[in-house]
Amino acid sequence: MLPKASAPTSTRNETPLGVGPAQALGLYRKLLLIRLAEERIRQEYFKDEMKTPVHLGIGEEAIPVGVCHAVPEGSACFGTYRNHSLFLAMTQDTDRFFGELYGKSTGPAKGKAGSMHLTAPEAGLMATSAVVGTTIPLAVGAALARAYRKEPALTVSFFGDGAVEEGVFWESLNFACLKRLKILFVCEDNGLAIHTPAASRVGFRSIPEALGGFRAQVASGDGSSLTTVIELARGLMSRMEEESQPGFLHLTYFRFLEHVGPLEDFDKGYRRKPTPEEMERWDPVSRFEKDLDDLGVGGEDRQRVRQEVLAQIDRSVRLAQAAPYPGVEELHTDVWA
């Protein structure tokens, strides 16, 4: 379980975003939880105990943390194989997270899903998938179900920029716009499909421009900044409400590591290494630390949160390592309801 956060020592008040020091520290905890969990995977991975391909989210953290903060409680979310950030942003449950990565019975799918298919339906994370674009229509279907039952809740679909090249994205967007569904499409744009840059893949000027003819509200911005993500998501949701249209939130970010695996790959020749200034600008944790400075959330609070998060992760990794594998009977269970 997540350790209880104690009240921050700062006394300063809210930012224009309505994020006060206590909430800001809570958001910082989520960013750090994701970052430090991913860093722990990098440390552990070459022991070959986590037998699952890992698509790490270092650089991506602010998008799921910010969007999940901005959307109403009870929103259903759908994601991709790069889902560690989303899973942890929604659950903060590192016990089950590491359980699944280690293939243990303590994982949310008892080890049957692994890193690429983490789900937590009870927390609203309905499905993630390793085939690009495949959860987008599911999100539209979930939004349709909510409209069918006249429920006000929102559905959120997270996907990468590569998914926009899949036909099913356009099929899904078209149907959502046709039915005026309450769905927020969130495009996490790192400019790469595995190792292929957008310039080698697309025949349109930009993703927001390509959406021009659809009856949807569109916003675009810097996904490395948590405050920007929250601000854009909130603004977009109020326009969605006014116009009764789906929303499309396009957020850029920098993928710090290789497509899959724990290493940097700037020496592979398909992209250059960022300068130290760029690294800092694209690092969501550093970026948010500047906002914390402005809010007066001091180093002592941050240090305490860091220690708590590290302790939580360490405990979860040990638990996962010690946990049993699923029994042989599990091979054939969960095929049929």
Added chain:
Amino acid sequence: MSGPKETAVKRSMTFREALNLALTKEMEADPSVFVFGLDVPDHKRIFGSTAGLLEQFGPSRCFGTPLSEEGMTGVALGAAISGLRPVQVHIRVDFVLLAMNQLVNMVSNLRYMSGGKLKVPLVIRAVIGRGWGQSAQHSKSLQGLFAHIPGLKVVLPSTSQDAYGLLRAAIRDDNPVIFLEHRWLYDVSGEVDLAQNPGSGGPVVRRAGKDLTVVCTSWMNVEAMKAAEILAKRGVSLEVVDVRTVAPLEIQPILDSAAKTGRCIVADYDWSFCGFSAELAAQISHAHWGRLAKPVERLGFAHVPCPTTRPLENLFYPSAVDLIRTAERLLDLAPMDLGGESFYSYEERFKGPF
């Protein structure tokens, strides 16, 4: 209970009327059931099988879609895991191929990948089989392809009773069900017992016999009943077993019949090569090794794309004549004269019942 009492629990109706009644009853019983797909609410109403649904239940529960088969199957899946019971309809099974990514990567896997947390109560109805020279892209059945994927149920009704009972059961099932309807069956009439429970939906004996077992899927049941009728004239007794549910397969009734007769033909309305008939032949042969009088025979589509022109189309699809000739071979009988027999053709439409 409100509404008129069922004065007669048994009624004669066509296959299409039985499908329509099943949909109507399930939509009346459960507000989470909805029916959608291209042309579902148009003036033709999917061979009449969705007639009246729009008028009775309104456009939120019966609606057409964009031409987006993959997207719409994903939408159905998203709705199903959100607590609804979608019935998606494809006017040709060939169009389901556009949704194979969703079916094979998502629909079939989602329960397993969620560790059993998600349920997928989803029915995909698709029209299969032969038409008026429909050629290679409007003529398939594909049960073997679907059944190959763990996590998909595959059901092929061949009577009005099963159109009614198995469709109701499919809608109530918490698993994804591919429901394959042969278009020639829509006009076939049969008695429907509205109170009958379809049970497991597994194999049933359509006609009891002692000399030879014919295991059939879909329209092959009609062909086999015709073959049985003709062979009976020369004293040959065929047992016809309707598989009904290809996946998950309940093999025991089929094994029991093959053990009883000692001779077996698998007549699958699909391609034979790498097909469901091969699976059945393997399981029957394995179970009864050394006890069958002859090797298991298989009848299915020729291993070519379906041709349009009638003389070649007749060769492509297996028929009652093929069944009779194969049965004669298995029984070491000389070919009988079929000159006086009339078989199904477009020009002489089958009226049923079996």
